[in-house]
Amino acid sequence: xxxxxxxxxxxxxxxxxxxxxxxxxxxxxxxxxxxxxxxxxxxxxxxxxxxxxxxxxxxxxxxxxxxxxxxxxxxxxxxxxxxxxxxxxxxxxxxxxxxxxxxxxxxxxxxxxxxxxxxxxxxxxxxxxxxxxxxxxxxxxxxxxxxxxxxxxxxxxxxxxxxxxxxxxxxxxxxxxxxxxxxxxxxxxxxxxxxxxxxxxxxxxxxxxxxxxxxxxxxxxxxxxxxxxxxxxxxxxxxxxxxxxxxxxxxxxxxxxxxxxxxxxxxxxxxxxxxxxxxxxxxxxxxxxxxxxxxxxxxxxxxxxxxxxxxxxxxxxxxxxxxxxxxxxxxxxxxxxxxxxxxxxxxxxxxxxxxxxxxxxxxxxxxxxxxxxxxxxxxxxxxxxxxxxxxxxxxxxxxxxxxxxxxxxxxxxxxxxxxxxxxxxxxxxxxxxxx
Numbered sequence: 001x002x003x004x005x006x007x008x009x010x011x012x013x014x015x016x017x018x019x020x021x022x023x024x025x026x027x028x029x030x031x032x033x034x035x036x037x038x039x040x041x042x043x044x045x046x047x048x049x050x051x052x053x054x055x056x057x058x059x060x061x062x063x064x065x066x067x068x069x070x071x072x073x074x075x076x077x078x079x080x081x082x083x084x085x086x087x088x089x090x091x092x093x094x095x096x097x098x099x100x101x102x103x104x105x106x107x108x109x110x111x112x113x114x115x116x117x118x119x120x121x122x123x124x125x126x127x128x129x130x131x132x133x134x135x136x137x138x139x140x141x142x143x144x145x146x147x148x149x150x151x152x153x154x155x156x157x158x159x160x161x162x163x164x165x166x167x168x169x170x171x172x173x174x175x176x177x178x179x180x181x182x183x184x185x186x187x188x189x190x191x192x193x194x195x196x197x198x199x200x201x202x203x204x205x206x207x208x209x210x211x212x213x214x215x216x217x218x219x220x221x222x223x224x225x226x227x228x229x230x231x232x233x234x235x236x237x238x239x240x241x242x243x244x245x246x247x248x249x250x251x252x253x254x255x256x257x258x259x260x261x262x263x264x265x266x267x268x269x270x271x272x273x274x275x276x277x278x279x280x281x282x283x284x285x286x287x288x289x290x291x292x293x294x295x296x297x298x299x300x301x302x303x304x305x306x307x308x309x310x311x312x313x314x315x316x317x318x319x320x321x322x323x324x325x326x327x328x329x330x331x332x333x334x335x336x337x338x339x340x341x342x343x344x345x346x347x348x349x350x351x352x353x354x355x356x357x358x359x360x361x362x363x364x365x366x367x368x369x370x371x372x373x374x375x376x377x378x379x380x381x382x383x384x385x386x387x388x389x390x391x392x393x394x395x396x397x398x399x400x401x402x403x404x405x406x407x408x409x410x411x412x413x414x415x416x417x418x419x420x421x422x423x424x425x426x427x428x429x430x431x432x433x434x435x
Contacts (some may be wrong), residue, residue, distance in 0.1 A: 009122075010038040012048040014073075015137070016066050017056025019144040019193050019229075020164075021089055022137060025054045028088075028115060029135035035124035041137040046076070050084045052118075057091035057163055059331035066091045074105040086110065088118060090163040112164055113149075133181050139382065141415030142189040142225075142398060143182050147175050147213065151195035153232065155259075156270045156337035157299060157330060160195055167196065169204050172213050179220050188415060189225035189380060190217070191397060197231045198240075211239040218247040224417065225380070227397055229255040234272040236281055241288040251394040252289050255324075256281075257297035261316035262309040265302055270337060275316065282320055293395035295324035300357060301350030302330045303341035310353050314360045323368060324401050325361040327354045362427050369402070369425035376435055379404050379420040381412050391420065404430045 011032055015025040029039045040048060051073050055066035066089070076082045084107045092099065093111035100109055110118045116126045136143055150165040151158075179190055194200065201209025217226055226249055228240075233256050244250045260266050261275050285292055298313065317325065329350035332343040345353075379391040382398070389406040396402045406412070406420055412434070420432035 010048040011050045012040050012043040013052045015054045023144050023146045026134035034127050052086045055089035055091035057094045093163045140186040143187045144193050145190040148194040159333040162335050176216050183222040191227045193229045208237045211243050214243045227251045231256045253293045255295040259299045262312045293323040296322050298327045300354040301345040317360050366427045372422045376421045404432050408434050
C-alpha cells in the first residue's frame with residue numbers, strides 16, 4: 001500500500017511520437033485512475049507532483065525531442081516542483097542502460113511492454129478487468145484503436161522491431177469490445193492503427209483477418225467512421241476493399257506508406273515490392289473504390305539515393321496523384337540493416353530533396369482540393385478556434401491531413417456531423433459553409 005499523504009498524487013503524462021504511443025499513455029492513465037490517482041495529459045499548470053514521459057525513439061529528431069523533454073522534467077524536479085520523474089516508451093526501451101547512466105535523476109525507466117512493472121512503481125495494481133478501457137486524451141468524439149503490437153517486417157531503415165518486438169495481434173473479440181467501450185464514451189470515429197495493419201491475424205488465426213475484423217467493427221452500433229492507417233503495400237489483402245465498399249461506416253481512406261518508387265531503392269530498403277506492383281495495387285484500389293483517398297509516406301535521402309532516383313519519385317507522384325503525402329528525411333539508425341550502409345547524403349541535401357518532392361505534392365493537393373469546390377461533404381466538427389469551426393471529411397485523418405474551415409452563425413456542436421458545401425480551396429485546407 002502507498003503511504004498516506006495529505007494530498008492525492010497527481011500524475012501528468014507527456015506523450016511524444018506516434019498515435020501508438022498515445023494509446024499506451026491512455027491505457028496507463030486508465031489503470032492509474034482506477035488506482036485512485038488523479039491523471040492529466042500534457043498539463044501546463046504544473047500542479048502535479050509526478051510526471052511520466054512516454055518517449056519516441058523512431059528517428060534522430062524524435063530522439064532529441066524525447067531527451068530534451070526528459071531533461072526539462074528533471075530540471076523541474078531539481079527545483080522542487082516535481083517529486084518523481086518516470087520515463088517509458090521506445091527511447092527508454094532501446095537505450096535504457098545508457099540513459100540510466102546519463103540521466104540518473106530519473107526515478108525509473110521502463111520499456112514498451114512494462115505496464116505492470118510501471119504500476120508497481122506507483123504501488124498500483126494492474127486491473128485485468130480494465131483491458132480495453134482507457135482514459136482518452138483526445139476529444140471524446142474520436143480515438144485511436146490499436147489492433148496489434150510490433151512488426152515482423154524487415155525494412156532496412158526501421159528500428160521499430162528493435163523497440164516494439166515482433167507482431168502480436170489482439171483478438172477480434174478484444175478489439176470489438178474496446179470499440180464498444182469507446183462508443184459508450186461518446187466516440188464516433190476510430191482510427192485503426194498498428195505497425196502494420198495488413199499483417200493482422202496471421203499470428204493467432206494463421207491467416208490475414210483484417211477483412212473479418214472490419215466486418216465485425218462495422219456492426220458496432222454508434223460507430224460512424226472507421227479509418228485505416230499504416231497498411232503495408234506488399235501482399236496487401238485485397239478482400240478488405242470489398243468490405244470497405246460494402247460498409248458505409250468504413251471511410252474510403254487508406255494510408256499505405258510506399259517510402260520510395262525507384263526499384264533499386266525499394267530493394268535496398270527491403271520493401272519486398274516493386275514500383276510496378278505498387279502501381280497495380282493502387283489501380284486495383286481505385287477500380288474497386290472509385291474516389292478512394294490514398295495517403296502515403298516517403299523517405300528522402302536513403303543511402304545510395306541519386307538525383308535520378310528523386311526524379312523518378314517525383315514522376316511517380318505526378319502519375320499516382322496521391323491525395324495525401326508525408327515525408328521524412330532518412331535517419332541512420334543503429335541496429336537496422338541500413339546502418340551497415342554509408343549514410344552518404346548530407347542532412348541539408350536530404351532536406352532539400354524532401355522539400356523538392358513536397359513541392360510536387362503541394363500542387364497536386366491544391367488541384368485535388370479545387371475539384372471539391374461546389375461539392376457538399378459530410379464533415380465531422382473537431383474544434384472551434386478564432387471564431388471558426390474546424391472539421392474533417394472522411395478523406396482526412398486527425399492532425400496529418402486537410403481540415404475544413406467553417407464560418408457559421410449557427411452554433412455547431414463539437415463531435416457532430418454536418419453537411420458542408422466547399423466554397424474555397426487552398427493547398428492543404430478547404431473552406432466551407434453549412435448546408
